[in-house]
Amino acid sequence: MVESHIQAAIYCSKTFVLQLRVRSGGHDYEGLSFVADSPFLMLDMTHFRQIDVNIEENSAWFQAGAILGELYYKIAEKSKIHGFSAGLCPTIGVGGHFSGGGFGPMVRKYGGRILTRASMGENLFWAIRGGGGASFGVIIAYKINLVPVPPTVSVFSVSKTLEQGASKVLYRYQEVVDKFHEDLFIRVSILPTTNQSGNKTILVAFNSLFLGSAKDHLSLIQTNFLELGVQSKDCKEMSWIQSVLFFAGYTNGESIDTLLDRTPQFKGYFKAKSDFVQAPIPESGLEGLWKILLEGDTSLMFFLPFGGKMNEIPESAIPFPHRKGNIYNIQYVARWTEQENPQAEKHIAWIRNLYDYMAPYVSKNPRASYLNYRDLDLGQNGNTKRSYSQALVWGFKYFKNNFFQLVHLKTMVDPSNFFRNEQSIPPFKMEV
Template sequence: MNMCTPQGQRLAASNMSRSRAILRLLLALCILSCNTSISSSASTADAFLHCLAAAIPPHLLHTPPSPSYSPLLLSSARNLRFVTPGTPRPLAIVAAGEASHAQAAVRCGRLQGVRVRVRSGGHDYEGLSYLSLDPREPFALLDLAALRAVRVDPARAEAWVGSGATLGELYYAVAAASRALAFPAGVCPTVGVGGHLCGGGFGTLMRRYGLAADHVLDAVLVDASGRLLNRTTMGEDLFWAIRGGGGESFGVVLSWKLRLVRVPESVTVFTIRRSRNQSATHLIAKWQEIAPALPPDLYLRVVVHNQDAQFQSLFLGRCDRLVRLMRARFSDLGMVRADCEEITWIQSTVYFAFRSSSKPLELLLDRGTKPDSYVKAKSDYVQEAIPWHVWESTWTWLAKQEAGILILDPYGGGMGSVAPSATPFPHRKGNLYNLQYYSSWSENGTDAFDKHMAWVRGLYKQMEPYVSKNPRTGYVNYRDLDLGRNELGSNVTSYAKARVWGEKYFKGNFERLAAVKAMVDPGDFFRNEQSIPPLPAVKGWNSM
């Protein structure tokens, strides 16, 4: 029909009027829907807070209007990337003082449809223990920092430790009880015990004693129903899963019973620096096959920064023996007796954390302050020595203004003596070392962010041909959302999509983790962007 005729014009006017009416109706429906959504969200928050208030003392419950809210949220946030104004924040922070507070948070969350995220030390590289990347899903933060008691039984070589304790606090308490005991965990003293154990946890004693999670004897956990369980009542499948299966998937672990390990009263440390002009490339290339094959009592890692490589060692023995060992096994490094320092094990934790053994042990008790830097990290496992020419090419990357550091942690020894399925952590025999790409910067702004992120991702991409394959694996405690993430919009996380990142952390153990999840949390209450999903059709699945 010709719209220029009067009839056509009347029809057009009628259609336009009808279109405007439809548009007004849609707009009204949209406004109604939005208002309903906002009202529903506010109602959910109010009901959740009312539920919490009935079970938790007011001074332990912090909401956004409270002056204590922001300081508490930042108290264990370690990464400025996740404290920007646009980051979704929790509806409330529950500063748990006892088990019942954690139980109340879980029960109220289940009842009112509010997820609970759990923080011990806040070192999660992607901040998932205290934030959500999806603003549509309301969540609360359960902060365990007050659950930090450490009780050491030196006669039994055991300890109970709260998840909110830091590694430094654990080390300090163990050393105060006995000079002959230690615990094999990481080098950063402000890392929370709970998160560290949930991901496996390796450090300077791993070649002799394996992972931190290998020494867990018992645990106290709040499950998705709010029940308080121990190893006996949770069962061996769930106990297996929490010792390396990543945090915040199966429940809230409140405390851990640990088996302590024996160390000599004197250990030996050294740090030898070699620049690129002092054959650093040659030494790194050679280190790759030497370090994993050294005796289990000797740990020798490499930290590469700028144009230097630092070879840092802990030896469970005296200097004279170490000198003989190094001359026989790695003479090219040129280690001499003057490089040695004989100290106690607890002093060695200060040495690796603060680059000096003479600093006071009380530094281990410093939990840190609010975040002061932006961080991005990635990791790889290396199973065949990376060629010399590849290491030579990395100096160009390390010379850039935005360059971070590389950390090479040797495996072998006790790490290869445990079956890959003994815990969820699968990276045992066959791995020469773990390679971490770490960037930290303080400059604000998009340009700085883009440059530093590009450095980490660019070097990681360059190393792809020389690291583990099918899948290219990583360490779950070096959380990396570049590997993939869950979609949080649906009621239950997709197992198929989660496999994309899950098998990179857990390899063949991922399916078993998902099966445990389906048994203990089928509704997927405990979840985040990289939490374990329930395995579909788990009925009939048999544990190993």
């Protein structure tokens, strides 16, 4: 596959009045890269996956169809002291991930950087780093700056159930996690489980990465977050690339070649939503949350901390605006199997109820959301002149004031709205 095939696909879909859907890794939460309710042509970028790492220049070019695992692998193949700050799941496609923002275990230290591309102009280049590439065209490749990582990093995973005081520890987590040194990252996963007495309970797992030694890792935790009860035996030293596997859930000594496998780890159905938290949720709020989570059979939540460099990057630096003032991002997930799919509505109703419950505890005006955790419940474009006002509803949640700049750019580069989906940026039209 060569670049001219992409041009031909665009030409062909214009000629036959078909929508164009671009798929890189296919991880869109609502399947917008491969599902549409009108006839469409799917441009599959899988074979556009070349990666060239240039250690002397501290950079890498990679094509949009590469997955994050391939990108991390190719960097580590060339150097043990270079890395890149992006998502945790190795099978995510870089095409969608980068164009929607993209954060992972080094977000507190590096925030995320991509090099400029003079030929398309600064404005459009701004838009495709967080504004969703699908609204503006087809991204063929990105050039990124590598970031320094130490030859040895340290990780731990420590869990608490409700009986072991999870609520108090999680409350303390919220007080400290965005204030830690930027080399320290602790992500929380929350899921229902069964305790030793056979009763249902909640398990809160704390997974940590420190860009330094186990000794310094432990010392930071014991100074600032003693309540977690981490001991020296919990902290394990490894290379940065092995920590990528650790955060992807591979903890049994799997080879780093696992990162090259494009098969998604999770096969099944899910519906996800997201929030940003700006003040600690009180323990009484957490108690109510546990009740709802215990009702949802296969629910899952993640807290991903901000602070550090994220506090220094202005909201308008790229379209992704969720910076200073956010302690952490929440992702809610309801999962179900093929057999349970006839009851999909039950699971979707459950997660909507959970989202309603959380309203008092999360960001307001707007209640912000993360584009890469796409949620069509926030609103969808119509095919009418009302699209702009419809898009304002969800667009302001994803992009805050950057939405207006995205609309302005869209109006200039794609006034006929050729590149569109249910949540693409609409061109501005006077509404009568």
